[in-house]
Structure formats: structure tokens, C-alpha cells
Amino acid sequence: MSAEKTLAIVLRVVEFSETSYIATLYTEDFGKITGLAKGARRPKSAFENALDVLAVSRVVFLRKSTDGIDLLTEAKLERRFRAAAHSLRSLYSAYYVVELLNSLTDEHDPHPELFRMAVRTVMDLDENRNPRESLLRFELAVLRSLGQMPLLDRCVECGTLLPEGVRVAFGHLAGGALCPRCKVGQRHVVSLSAGGGKLLRTLADEIENLEQQPLVMQRGQLEEQCGNGTDQDAVSVAAPIVNAWGELRGLMDNRMSHALGRRARMFAYLKALK
Template identity: 25%
Template sequence: MPLRETEAIVLRSYRLGEADKIVSLLTRQSGRLRAVAAGARRPKSRYGGTLEPLSYVRLWLFERENRELLRMNSAELLESFFDMQKDYRVQVAAQYVAEVSERFLPEREVNERAFRLLLAVLRGLKRSGEVNRPLAYFNYWLLRLGGFLPDLASCAACGRALGNEPGYYGAGSEGLSCAACRRSPADQTVAPGLLAVIASGCQGTLDRWLAAEKAPAGVRETRRFFEELIESHLERKLVTRQLLAEEV
């Protein structure tokens, strides 16, 4: 079977039997996939700490005929995002991007832009220690690359331009509603014009946005609206979203 070399970000790993791990990966060359790392749970494993969640690694993988899982041959650490997770807010944010990547991206579908996005967001979290802009950026681009970013300037139900009115959204929303179309008095509000400001910040690189100025007002509200859209498309609750709501 052919040996494949790829760069990857470890999304998470879980135990397999006494000594092995299954590692969930987002690879640059082959999209999201899972591979067995034999012996990775042994104390003196050749993998050491390489397969910690969110490690950026270079991997050599074997494809196995008629088997769903690939087999890992070796791994080399390119960049660690382990230390930054001493800050609990950053840790939760990093877990959120890993969980969303794993749920949102289809397995074995090449998506190099999603790979570069995840790497840029992890580096943004690490360098800035800021959480809201990197997450807003991650959510915005993930929705946009997936074709799920709604028209942010009009009501998703009636299509009317929102202009200077606030938009509303609640559980299961796939866009903003106007006051007439809102479904529940418990809906969340997004202030007028806010999304345009955040969307404009997301047009360049995350580095440039983080360096340009301090975080604009409303970036947290926007981030949370995008999280609702992501959860609506997944049709399931994200474990880390609740943690984010409590902490960040």
C-alpha cells in the first residue's frame, strides 16, 4: 500500500485497545480523516507528545485496502499549540475550533482552505491571547467556505433589507430575521450595521485584522450569531459552545 506524506492538525484522539490511539486529523492534502497510531499510548511511544490535540504535524500514513482507517507510520511535530492552552479561555476557544472542524468538515474531502484557516486561527489565538476575533474569523470563513453564510444585510424570511433595524435570531436560525418575522420574544438581537463591520474585518488575513486596531465593538455578539448558524447546520449541540458561553 502506498505511503502518503501530509501535513495535518490533530483534532482529537481517542484510545483504541490497550496501547493504540485513533487520531482524528485535518490534513492539508487529503482533508479530514482518521488514522490508527499503533503503540501511541505506551509510555515510551515513538510519538511522544506529537499527537496532542491541536499539534501541527507532518505525518506519514498508509492507506489500507478495504479499511476505513489509515495507519500512521510516523509523525513529526511542526508546531505545538499546547502551551497557549494554559489560559483557560484560549483552551476552550481552541477546543471549539477542533470540535467544529471535526463535525463540520466532511471526511476525506480535500479542503486546503479549511486547513489554512484552522492553522491561521490557532496561530492568531496563540499570538494574541485574544479569543473573540479569532473565533469570529473562524466562524465567518467556515460558513462562507461551506456555502452557509447568509445574506447579512436582509431578513432571511421575507428578504427585506434590514438597514438601520436590528436583526433577530434564535435556536435553529439560518440567518437574521426582521422585527416582523422574528419567531420568539426570546430571540437574540444583533445591532444594525454590526455584521458589516465584522465581515469587513474578516476580508484580509487574521494577522492583519488583529494587528490593525483593538477589537471592534460587537465582535462577541457576531461570533455568537455565527455559532448559532453553525449549530443549526450541524443539527446537533456543540459541547464546547456551552463552555464558550460561560467563559468567553
């Protein structure tokens, strides 16, 4: 067993014994891990609040060489998720991020760029910064890590280049844009407006830029580094394309259900708030 250090976001914590927890973490360098935190339930343990769900913490763990679970030896809180106390929408949205990471990533399969996007998204949700945009961007990042990014520039069937700035047919079964010829006879095809298409492209470009940026946990620096924008920016993207957000939300609900093989559990909770 060798000791590994990494940054992690806490996905799930279950009681294991009177004194221990088993924690599922999504880590920057090792992907998802499950570790036993001995003594974590004791008062004044070495883990303190570092194993609360949605906390971002620096962890040290011993990697088991066989199939057994890893052993968490240290966890130090870097950033607490605070929105739980004041915004149910932020909390449910952050739980949705957790659901996607829990369901759609594998243990010991690192995707550092997805980890950084997850932390950024949770921080955005915590601060109620462009929550709708943040969540869509994260969903796209998840699809990208799975090789299921819904691209619009080419027909998914025949590869024909498709023009920008016009309506595009999107085939849910085909998993992408369809040219006029290939869409004939296809089922579950929706028409995405030019505005919806533009919004999708903008968010996809932002992911590519953000993935190159190092993660900075202080708020001011993060905004500066990512050019993450403000609420005004979000409005300016959406202003000429009023319906684009709703359209893209519908498309993404479908894509995520496809990736999960079921409807996301948190959708019902988020919908209940509307």
C-alpha cells in the first residue's frame, strides 16, 4: 500500500461502525475512490468537517492493492458548501452534480478536468452565480468525458458539415445533429433553434477554455481566471434567444437520462421547485 495525496469532493458518506465512516470521493488525480475513515465519527477526529457531503478537502489515503476499499488516513477541509442553509435550489443542484459523478464515473479512472469543473460548478451553485448556466456547462463536461458531447457542426450520421445560425434537427436516438437527408424517417427528432444551437456551442467552447485553467479556490481569483462572467453576461448571451435556455434544458434532460439509463433522481426535486 502506498500513501496518495489529492484534492477531493465528497460525494457520499455512510456510517460503517460506531466510530467509522465509509466515504465516496471524487478526486482530482484518481477519479472516484471509496475509503474507510477509521475514527471519523469520534468527536475531535482527524477528519473534522472534511467528510461532509459537497465539501472540498485535501485527503491522504492508502491504496489497496487488491479489490478491498482504500483506507482514508487524513482529510483537511478546503472549502465547505454553505448554500444548504439558504437555498434549496442550490442544494438540489449540487446534489445533482453529486448524482452524476456517482453514477457516471468509475473508480480509479481519473479525469482531472472533470474534477475541476465539478468543483467550479459546486462553488458557483454555492454562491448562486449563474446556476442555470453552471449546471448546463457541467452536464456538457460530463457528456464530454463520456465521449457523448452533443455536437452540432456535423451530421452525426453522414458527417456532412451543417451551417451555423439556422435551425438544426437533433436526433435523440442518433445522439446528435442530423442533416436534412438523414433526418428523414428518424424518430425522436427535435428542432433546435439557431439561438439554442448558439448557446450550446458557446457553453461547449467555455468548457474547453475552463478545462485548461488551474483551479483556484478563492472566489475573486477564480472569476478573473476563468472569465466566468457575471449575471449580466449570462443575460447578454440569452437576451436575443429568449427560448434558448428552455430548449437546451429539454435537450439536456434527455441526453442525461440517456447517459444514466434512467431519469436523474434529482430532476424530480429540482422540478418541484419550479
